[in-house]
Amino acid sequence: MSALTLSTSSATTQRGDVVVIGVAKGSKGSPVVAPGGETVDKAYGGKLAATLEALGASGGEGETTKIPAPPTGLKAPVVMAVGLGEAPGKNEPYDLETLRRAAGTAARALAGTEKAVFALPTDDAPSVGAVTEGALLGAYAFTAYRSTGDGKGKRGAKADKKDQESGAPLAEVVVVGAKARDKAHKAAADRAQVLAAEVARARDLINTPSNDLTPVVFADQARKAAEQHGLDIEVMDEDALAKGGYGGILGVGQGSENPPRLVRLAYRHPKAKNSLALVGKGITYDSGGISLKPAGHNETMKCDMSGAAAVFAAVVSAARLGLRVNVTGWLALAENMPSGSATRPGDVLNMYSGKTVEVLNTDAEGRLVLADALTRACEESPDAVVDVATLTGAMVLALGNRTFGVMSNDDAFRGTVHELADEAGEASWPMPMPTHLRKGMDSPVADMANIGERPGGGLVAGLFLKEFVDEDVLWAHLDIAGPAFNESGPFGYTPKGGTGSGVRTLVRLAERAAAGDLT
Numbered sequence: 001m002s003a004l005t006l007s008t009s010s011a012t013t014q015r016g017d018v019v020v021i022g023v024a025k026g027s028k029g030s031p032v033v034a035p036g037g038e039t040v041d042k043a044y045g046g047k048l049a050a051t052l053e054a055l056g057a058s059g060g061e062g063e064t065t066k067i068p069a070p071p072t073g074l075k076a077p078v079v080m081a082v083g084l085g086e087a088p089g090k091n092e093p094y095d096l097e098t099l100r101r102a103a104g105t106a107a108r109a110l111a112g113t114e115k116a117v118f119a120l121p122t123d124d125a126p127s128v129g130a131v132t133e134g135a136l137l138g139a140y141a142f143t144a145y146r147s148t149g150d151g152k153g154k155r156g157a158k159a160d161k162k163d164q165e166s167g168a169p170l171a172e173v174v175v176v177g178a179k180a181r182d183k184a185h186k187a188a189a190d191r192a193q194v195l196a197a198e199v200a201r202a203r204d205l206i207n208t209p210s211n212d213l214t215p216v217v218f219a220d221q222a223r224k225a226a227e228q229h230g231l232d233i234e235v236m237d238e239d240a241l242a243k244g245g246y247g248g249i250l251g252v253g254q255g256s257e258n259p260p261r262l263v264r265l266a267y268r269h270p271k272a273k274n275s276l277a278l279v280g281k282g283i284t285y286d287s288g289g290i291s292l293k294p295a296g297h298n299e300t301m302k303c304d305m306s307g308a309a310a311v312f313a314a315v316v317s318a319a320r321l322g323l324r325v326n327v328t329g330w331l332a333l334a335e336n337m338p339s340g341s342a343t344r345p346g347d348v349l350n351m352y353s354g355k356t357v358e359v360l361n362t363d364a365e366g367r368l369v370l371a372d373a374l375t376r377a378c379e380e381s382p383d384a385v386v387d388v389a390t391l392t393g394a395m396v397l398a399l400g401n402r403t404f405g406v407m408s409n410d411d412a413f414r415g416t417v418h419e420l421a422d423e424a425g426e427a428s429w430p431m432p433m434p435t436h437l438r439k440g441m442d443s444p445v446a447d448m449a450n451i452g453e454r455p456g457g458g459l460v461a462g463l464f465l466k467e468f469v470d471e472d473v474l475w476a477h478l479d480i481a482g483p484a485f486n487e488s489g490p491f492g493y494t495p496k497g498g499t500g501s502g503v504r505t506l507v508r509l510a511e512r513a514a515a516g517d518l519t
Contacts, residue, residue, distance in 0.1 A: 001197050002107075002139040002170050004132065006178040006189055010039045011074075011119035014174055018078040019069075019117045020106045022094075023052060023059040024087035031059035034084055034094070036119040036177050043073030052081050061085035061101065062491065064109045076117060082106045094121045097425045099130040104138025104493020107170050111141060115172040122177035129188030132175055136196035137493035141169040142207040194320045195507060198313040199500035205309040206485065206498025210285035210302045214258040215333035218284060218305065222263050222312060222331060229319045232266040246376075247350040248368035251359065253334035255289055255342025260334035262373060265312065267319040267327045274513040275326040277382040278315065278506055279373045281366040281389035282308030282333035289336045289362030290344050303498060304366070306484035307388035308333060314506035321507075325514040330377050332369035336362070348446045352376060353468050358446040366391050367461050368450060371468040374475075384413065384474040384518050386509065387465060388502045394457030395431075395479040402483050403427040404501060407462035408476040409469065412519045417476045417505065420512060424504035427483070431459060438463050474518065478502055 011019050021037030031049050033041045041048040057065040063083035069076055082102045088094055099120060110116050118135055122128045179185045205213065205221070219235045226233035238259040241250050246262060253260030283304035287293060293301070308331040315329035342362065343349070349357050352372040359368070366389050377385050395405045406421070406428050408414035414430050421428040437460050440452030448467065452460040462477050469475040483501040490496050512518060 003172040005174045007176045011117055011176045012039045014117040016076045016115035016117045017113045018080050019076045020080045022084045022120045023081040024084040025059040031057050035121040043070050059083045062105050096130040100134030100425050101492035103131045103134030107135045107138030110170045112168050113170050117174045119176050125184035125188040128178040128185045129192045132189045133192035134493045135173045139170040140200050198317040199503045202309040202313040202500035202503050203498040206303050206306050213284050215261040218333050219261040219263050222265050225316055234264040236262040246352045246372045248372040251343045251349040252336050252365040252368050255339045256335035256337040258335045263331040265315050265329040267315055269324045271324050272326045275382045276513050277328050277377040277385040278311040279330045279377050279387040280308030280311030281370050282331045284335050286336045289342050290338050291361045291363040303485035304390050306390050310388045310502035313503045317507045318510045323510050323514040325510050330373040332373040336365045356446040358443040358449045360449050361451045364450045367464045374468045378470040378473050386476045388478045390481045390484045391479045392458040392461045396482040403429055404478050404480040405431040407431045413474050416519050420508040421505040424508045426505050
């Protein structure tokens with residue numbers, strides 16, 4: 001991850017490769033230099049906005065413009081202006097998500113650069129955190145499988161054009177205007193560093209090809225993190241799952257040569273008053289099983305473990321931040337493959353809860369592994385349970401590629417999760433749970449089937465999961481199928497590929513629980 005420095009010095013006195021300033025759309029349609037860039041504007045004789053406008057800059061969100069530094073007045077050779085969109089009203093602050101996205105946009109555009117100085121609006125601790133978080137998230141790059149093309153492997157820190165082409169990230173981020181000795185500013189920046197690092201952990205896991213990330217390897221990654229951060233961990237292998245009666249996880253994983261795992265990863269604080277259970281779908285590759293996915297739908301199915309990655313990263317985040325809450329993560333890990341031993345449509349699985357489920361579609365497998373993990377999580381009587389999953393294409397059709405759905409057995413809790421996601425900068429939308437859709441999952445041979453009516457398929461999946469949650473346990477379901485994996489171009493601080501969707505929302509929920517209020 002990029003190195004971070006907080007500085008009270010002026011942007012004009014900082015040595016670096018580029019100074020990043022914000023430019024907003026003014027009331028008259030012309031760009032205006034945002035707070036933080038005043039000294040840079042002064043170095044241009046107060047004509048920076050006019051110069052940018054002459055080059056076609058408008059201050060629109062996501063817009064970047066590079067110009068040479070003036071002959072004197074700056075120690076960096078280049079200035080980059082990043083658009084912030086409409087300027088807020090007089091004495092009104094910039095929206096935190098606007099700052100995150102602007103910083104992320106600039107960091108992405110500066111891939112391969114050694115050092116960038118960010119002179120964006122940082123009037124208070126929240127804005128310091130937003131700029132830091134956005135810059136570090138935007139600087140992410142997944143380069144584990146890229147060679148330099150010269151047959152010599154990695155060359156070191158010095159960046160050049162080939163580094164940029166291969167996706168080398170921005171090496172160092174300097175945030176000016178932040179006060180390193182101010183406890184609130186430093187705490188905001190420290191929190192942003194943890195979030196960015198753990199989102200990067202989730203992104204790395206999601207981007208790793210399935211031949212290198214099997215359920216066993218994923219569990220081993222959790223073991224290493226548990227040792228590093230002082231977490232409790234239990235890994236149930238296929239024998240333990242069979243002995244315990246986890247028919248959902250075993251049924252999904254039995255067609256693969258790579259056996260399933262159920263991982264319990266727990267953070268405990270001695271002064272905690274609330275407890276959270278987080279459950280993540282961890283299908284390390286989803287072929288659809290015997291109900292094989294059609295051509296064009298298999299290529300990105302390494303991302304079907306994004307929910308487990310988010311839960312893993314959130315538990316580690318809680319530990320690193322020292323939150324006064326107990327957080328237990330359940331990673332339901334399996335590989336869904338077709339073979340002679342795979343579950344067939346029409347088979348009946350005996351779930352951990354004692355319920356029986358007729359499997360009518362083996363590509364509706366995520367709800368099966370989650371069902372077992374949810375039942376197990378409820379046995380510990382947490383104050384709330386939240387599951388996270390790339391569960392249904394139906395949710396993507398309903399909400400698009402950038403918004404996840406939130407369902408719950410409690411309207412107030414659903415509203416809280418939606419509110420916290422918004423605070424975290426993750427787009428979500430509250431979804432209903434129409435009880436009449438439950439009848440579609442009736443089975444003539446078992447307690448229920450794993451699919452129901454096709455219309456409202458995302459809601460049906462939520463209703464299925466609800467069957468495995470204790471009635472007296474507060475529960476929410478996050479269907480992140482849309483935003484978990486970005487197949488289009490990068491935007492803001494969001495890269496192409498794995499995004500780490502859900503991590504920041506779960507951390508905000510843990511922070512809310514640590515403060516003593518879940519609803």
